[in-house]
Amino acid sequence: MQTVPNQPIECVPTVVVEDDRTGLSVETLKRAFQDNLFYIQGKFANIATQNDYYMALAYTVRDRLLRRWLTTAETHTHQGVRTVAYLSAEFLMGPHLGNNLISLGIYDEAKQAITELGLDFDALLQQEEEPGLGNGGLGRLAACYLDSMASLDIPSIGYGIRYEFGIFDQDIRDGWQIESTDKWLRYGNPWEISRPEWAVEVKLGGHTERYTDEHGRNRTRWIPHEVVMGIPYDTPILGYKTNTATTLRLWSAAAAESFDFAAFNSGDYFRAVQQKTVSETLTKVLYPNDESAQGKKLRLAQQIFFVSCSLQDMMLILIRQGIPLEQFHEKFAVQLNDTHPAIAVAELMRLLMDEHGIEWDTAWRITQKTLSYTNHTLLPEALERWGMGLFSTLLPRHLEIIYEINSQFLDDIRRKFPNDDARLSRMSLIDEAGERYVRMAHLACVGSHAINGVAALHSELLKQDVLRDFYELYPEKFSNKTNGVTPRRFMVLSNPRLTNLITSKIGDGWIKHLDDLRKLEAFVEDADFRQQWRDIKLAIKQDLATYIKQVNGIDVDPTSLFDIQAKRIHEYKRQHLDVLHIITLYNRIKANPDVHITPRTFIFGGKAAPGYFMAKLIIKLINSVGDVVNNDPDVRDRLKVVFLKDYNVKFAQRVYPAADLSEQISLAGKEASGTGNMKFSMNGSLTIGTLDGANVEIRDEVGAENFFLFGLTTPEVYELKAKGYNPYHYYESNLALKAVIDRIASGGFSNGDTNLFNPLVSTLLYKDDYLLLADYQSYIDCQDRVSQTYLDQEYWTRLSILNSARMGKFSSDRSIREYCEDIWYVKPVAVELKEYVQAGTGLA
Ligand code: F58
Numbered sequence: 072m073q074t075v076p077n078q079p080i081e082c083v084p085t086v087v088v089e090d091d092r093t094g095l096s097v098e099t100l101k102r103a104f105q106d107n108l109f110y111i112q113g114k115f116a117n118i119a120t121q122n123d124y125y126m127a128l129a130y131t132v133r134d135r136l137l138r139r140w141l142t143t144a145e146t147h148t149h150q151g152v153r154t155v156a157y158l159s160a161e162f163l164m165g166p167h168l169g170n171n172l173i174s175l176g177i178y179d180e181a182k183q184a185i186t187e188l189g190l191d192f193d194a195l196l197q198q199e200e201e202p203g204l205g206n207g208g209l210g211r212l213a214a215c216y217l218d219s220m221a222s223l224d225i226p227s228i229g230y231g232i233r234y235e236f237g238i239f240d241q242d243i244r245d246g247w248q249i250e251s252t253d254k255w256l257r258y259g260n261p262w263e264i265s266r267p268e269w270a271v272e273v274k275l276g277g278h279t280e281r282y283t284d285e286h287g288r289n290r291t292r293w294i295p296h297e298v299v300m301g302i303p304y305d306t307p308i309l310g311y312k313t314n315t316a317t318t319l320r321l322w323s324a325a326a327a328e329s330f331d332f333a334a335f336n337s338g339d340y341f342r343a344v345q346q347k348t349v350s351e352t353l354t355k356v357l358y359p360n361d362e363s364a365q366g367k368k369l370r371l372a373q374q375i376f377f378v379s380c381s382l383q384d385m386m387l388i389l390i391r392q393g394i395p396l397e398q399f400h401e402k403f404a405v406q407l408n409d410t411h412p413a414i415a416v417a418e419l420m421r422l423l424m425d426e427h428g429i430e431w432d433t434a435w436r437i438t439q440k441t442l443s444y445t446n447h448t449l450l451p452e453a454l455e456r457w458g459m460g461l462f463s464t465l466l467p468r469h470l471e472i473i474y475e476i477n478s479q480f481l482d483d484i485r486r487k488f489p490n491d492d493a494r495l496s497r498m499s500l501i502d503e504a505g506e507r508y509v510r511m512a513h514l515a516c517v518g519s520h521a522i523n524g525v526a527a528l529h530s531e532l533l534k535q536d537v538l539r540d541f542y543e544l545y546p547e548k549f550s551n552k553t554n555g556v557t558p559r560r561f562m563v564l565s566n567p568r569l570t571n572l573i574t575s576k577i578g579d580g581w582i583k584h585l586d587d588l589r590k591l592e593a594f595v596e597d598a599d600f601r602q603q604w605r606d607i608k609l610a611i612k613q614d615l616a617t618y619i620k621q622v623n624g625i626d627v628d629p630t631s632l633f634d635i636q637a638k639r640i641h642e643y644k645r646q647h648l649d650v651l652h653i654i655t656l657y658n659r660i661k662a663n664p665d666v667h668i669t670p671r672t673f674i675f676g677g678k679a680a681p682g683y684f685m686a687k688l689i690i691k692l693i694n695s696v697g698d699v700v701n702n703d704p705d706v707r708d709r710l711k712v713v714f715l716k717d718y719n720v721k722f723a724q725r726v727y728p729a730a731d732l733s734e735q736i737s738l739a740g741k742e743a744s745g746t747g748n749m750k751f752s753m754n755g756s757l758t759i760g761t762l763d764g765a766n767v768e769i770r771d772e773v774g775a776e777n778f779f780l781f782g783l784t785t786p787e788v789y790e791l792k793a794k795g796y797n798p799y800h801y802y803e804s805n806l807a808l809k810a811v812i813d814r815i816a817s818g819g820f821s822n823g824d825t826n827l828f829n830p831l832v833s834t835l836l837y838k839d840d841y842l843l844l845a846d847y848q849s850y851i852d853c854q855d856r857v858s859q860t861y862l863d864q865e866y867w868t869r870l871s872i873l874n875s876a877r878m879g880k881f882s883s884d885r886s887i888r889e890y891c892e893d894i895w896y897v898k899p900v901a902v903e904l905k906e907y908v909q910a911g912t913g914l915a
Pocket of ligand 1: 207209210360364554746764
């Protein structure tokens with residue numbers, strides 16, 4: 072116990088006692104850290120590893136979260152509050168330690184404590200294994216939303232899957248992506264608490280039977296082939312400088328019986344443990360797909376598993392609080408993050424009817440009032456559908472329920488649109504065109520009271536195109552909720568230097584009210600401020616340059632324009648358009664080595680889905696172009712190309728602040744929103760982009776004059792495709808473009824091998840679904856304007872400041888407020904911390 076003298080009072084000096092588990096002073100933190108090293112890790116300095124120190128610090132921080140966490144749970148239970156349940160197959164949380172220190176407001180104290188103990192604080196932060204339980208934007212959005220819900224005191228819980236292996240680790244060998252398993256749990260996870268006592272059972276396979284219950288009603292019972300246990304693992308999510316700490320509850324699969332005793336007793340030891348292995352396979356690994364739906368049985372099993380666990384868990388919460396199940400929709404607003412949890416429509420119906428005896432009509436009303444659905448894609452290949460064979464084998468009861476929902480739904484359509492068979496077959500929950508499929512987006516639309524897209528353009532395109540029939544049937548269900556990102560992680564944590572500068576000018580209110588960044592506009596004409604802004608950017612670029620030297624062995628000039636494209640690799644995102652620009656500049660140099668070129672460092676980061684050949688070939692192309700350009704003496708170091716391996720949240724935090732230019736160059740009408748675009752811009756980078764996704768709104772906010780726009784618009788794309796797009800025509804008629812393609816095709820980046828990049832080249836010349844060749848010239852002209860603008864550093868800095876200053880709209884706090892007001896009807900609940908009484912266990 073540390074005693075801190077207070078103001079001296081007349082006779083008896085008062086003392087404030089800091090408990091080792093809750094105290095926030097540097098001295099207490101030091102002592103608590105050492106205690107945890109000794110008592111939790113079982114180590115002392117001589118034998119402790121860097122990881123032991125990280126764990127000791129993590130436990131020290133977790134202790135400080137727990138009082139807020141338990142008090143929040145108690146307050147919410149006591150008040151029976153309405154709660155958001157955010158269902159997502161992915162949560163891409165990023166490291167917890169730094170973020171929790173910031174939320175607790177003890178980042179500096181912890182740093183001082185650790186430094187005074189002679190340890191390297193930053194190295195400890197870096198030690199944390201990233202929980203990579205997501206593929207990209209969709210999973211990261213879920214994580215930003217948890218942060219905002221907690222920060223806004225919204226009663227909420229995130230439900231998902233505790234994958235034993237998250238998104239694969241990416242290495243680059245000979246320019247190619249190599250995947251390896253992500254063993255994030257190898258050294259333990261100090262942030263989670265398992266709750267085996269709250270485990271639930273999930274049924275799979277088998278068949279159904281009809282029976283008459285004791286009230287003489289016809290009921291259905293499901294006799295499963297297999298039962299799997301779901302064990303919840305809880306992680307606290309502390310809001311920024313508030314007492315609310317919500318929960319991320321991830322489900323891990325386990326065998327219902329560790330041993331099959333019949334088999335064990337008969338001496339078949341192997342068969343006895345086999346069931347355990349099969350069950351545990353369910354949550355082994357995250358599917359590393361991006362924007363493509365693959366009808367794999369295990370994936371459907373993962374979806375029903377986490378959805379069923381989560382809905383049963385919510386029911387247990389109701390039962391524990393004495394709330395009748397008929398009030399399910401009053402207690403919970405359940406958000407479906409894309410269609411991965413859409414089976415919730417049938418599962419909630421099943422639980423209410425089969426397990427709890429509620430009649431169909433009531434169950435259906437509850438289901439629709441409870442659920443709402445966010446769509447994240449416009450790509451047809453990303454819309455999930457499950458083959459009927461697979462679906463009926465795994466989920467026989469759900470299929471019956473879906474048939475019944477469908478039959479009533481089709482009747483509705485017939486009433487509203489008589490004699491329109493084409494519409495019926497377009498909208499049916501079952502695709503019967505050829506092989507039969509269950510259409511998950513349709514199920515989600517029918518079973519939800521609200522449907523939203525994730526940027527204004529995307530929501531419009533959903534209404535006009537992908538979900539047009541559903542919009543015509545239920546216009547009132549549709550709305551837009553433009554994505555946002557948390558400024559806590561993506562500014563305060565990842566860019567402390569810029570945070571300090573901003574705060575020194577406008578105070579720290581912007582961290583919770585991002586619109587306050589507008590106050591920075593008053594300093595745009597302040598030359599000193601601009602100088603400081605520039606100095607910070609340069610220092611961050613220097614740090615990244617050092618990292619690049621260490622990891623890639625490439626020397627890059629920190630004063631060159633850092634031009635960054637970091638996101639999943641996909642043809643629609645057009646990383647290869649960026650490459651066409653690099654080669655264009657290279658060709659200019661080869662034609663005239665003395666030509667003026669604004670020095671640029673092209674930086675790429677991102678993973679390709681392991682089965683996506685073209686995306687992997689794009690990675691190879693980037694690295695191959697880098698090998699040539701970086702080593703050609705004619706280039707004189709004016710251009711550098713770097714592919715940063717293993718792009719993840721931890722690494723993204725280092726990359727966003729270092730960019731001068733952010734590449735947001737997807738074909739118009741393809742990117743639902745994008746969120747990296749927001750993170751770059753907040754950190755003062757300028758955007759080169761198309762009118763796609765949230766770029767449209769970013770440009771509206773920052774001003775057209777502060778945004779580098781190029782490319783076809785969505786209607787122009789539709790028009791060009793309708794009249795018959797011929798990429799070869801662009802190739803033939805544009806000499807610079809032809810020279811670029813020819814250099815790739817002739818083996819200019821593959822040691823003369825003309826086969827290597829042929830799949831890419833011929834796709835561009837003869838197919839080009841994403842219209843790279845049509846947008847090429849507009850992109851190059853725009854890039855030339857970028858290069859010109861960068862030469863005037865004072866002007867560039869003004870634009871950079873204005874970009875940050877005008878990003879208020881893109882805080883995930885704004886998005887969450889909109890969801891709360893328009894879809895969830897959930898209100899903030901203040902949590903008051905009680906005096907600390909021996910952890911407030913409630914024991915005498
Ligand atoms: C992304 N989708 C969108 N899907 O592409 C992006 O525009 C948007 O900003 C973001 O969602 C958030 O709304 C996305 O990340 C996936 O990762 C799926 C994971 C499961 C398989 C299919 C892709």
